[in-house]
Amino acid sequence: MHRSAQPHSLWRRSLSIFLLLCFVASLLPGCSGATASAAPGSPSVAHENAPLAIAPAAVEQSARPTAQPSPTLATPTHSSSSREVQAAETDAATVDDPNPLLKTTNILLLGSDRRPNMPNWRTDVIMIVAVDRANKRVGVISLPRDIYVDAIPGRRGNKINVIDYLGERDEPNGGGPKLLGQVLEDKLGVPIHHYVRVEFDAVKKLVDAMGGLEIEIDCPLYDPYGYDQGGAPLALDVGVHRLNGGQALSYVRSRRIGGDLERERRQQRFIWAVRTQIQKENLLPRIPAIYQALQGSVYTDLNLIEAVKLVRLAMELQKEDVHGFVVNDPSMIRAGYAGAMWVWYPNWPKIAEAAQKVFERPALFNEAEDGEFRCP
Secondary structure: OOOOOOOOOHHHHHHHHHHHHHHHHOOOOOOOOOOOOOOOOOOOOOOOOOOOOOOOOHHHOOOOOOOOOOOOOOOOOOHHHHHHHHHHHHOOOOOOOOOHHHOOEEEEEEEEOOOOOOOOOOEEEEEEEEEEOOOOEEEEEEEOOOEEEOOEOOEOOEEHHHHHHHHHHHOOOOHHHHHHHHHHHHHHOOOOOEEEEEEOHHHHHHHHHOOOEEEEEOOOEEEOOOOOOOOOOEEEOOEEEEEOHHHHHHHHHOOOOOHHHHHHHHHHHHHHHHHHHHHHOOOHHHHHHHHHHHOOOEEEOOOHHHHHHHHHHHHHOOHHHEEEEEOOOOOOEEEEEEOOEEEEEEOHHHHHHHHHOHHHOOEOOOOOOOOOOOOO
């Protein structure tokens, strides 16, 4: 692991995490290819629902030192793979490496639906972002939130989207990503070095703090309910729009048209627009508002130096440098029931094999083989 940075002022740390968020979230995936068929049914509530108390924003805390894990911000790494983790962050992967994810910096990106005064919550976005600095490329693996995990340390089987909550409840300020990272390392053989958890409400606050976001809408979208507080409807025609925070939240979360895969594609376009706007507009006058928007909504074990390195790489990346896939192929998952709970049953060896070939995938932002995207 990296050596901890010296303490920094809160606004500088928040700005770095804001930029990091733009980087990792810009990789939210969508992909073409066969998709496993879903069985009828609706997502069920987690088995365990005790209250969770999370400390103030983790961006206010220092990252843990290399020699000894921090008691408040644990990095999700497998206890038996510390040497492999250190090697992964120091050895450079070659372009034709058969196991490149053993030599990349792997970040667990989580999107939480936690809201104030909620007794429990779920993780709706679960991604492994593999950063290959040597070759200036990034690989993204997106895991469906309804994957069933048969063995959770100290727990019975459950959906993958409750593991972060369960771990955080038992060990606040990092126990959730630590537990989920351990499960993913066991199943996939991919070391997890860092994590970033973002609460969805931060999207709304962030866009408002930026003064709105200009984005080109390529497919019309209408959702009579929306996801903003109060359920304001969303109606967007094809063309360029300047979204406010509430519209942005609905845009990235709505599944009414096209389901999960279309939502993920919109998330790509949305955050890539955020990245573009950062490059084009002077956001320095908005730093105080951005800090307030992210305070208490972004949690990470990355320190300022690590975040800045990632931001620099992110600003150099082109769309063709980003590869990835969604775990949705019938060879990787199949629909079924665990008791009365509808789930995806994973084929972990197949997913692990595909993960190591992530850089062989077409560029993530190629929306169709013929270069043309067809709206759902």
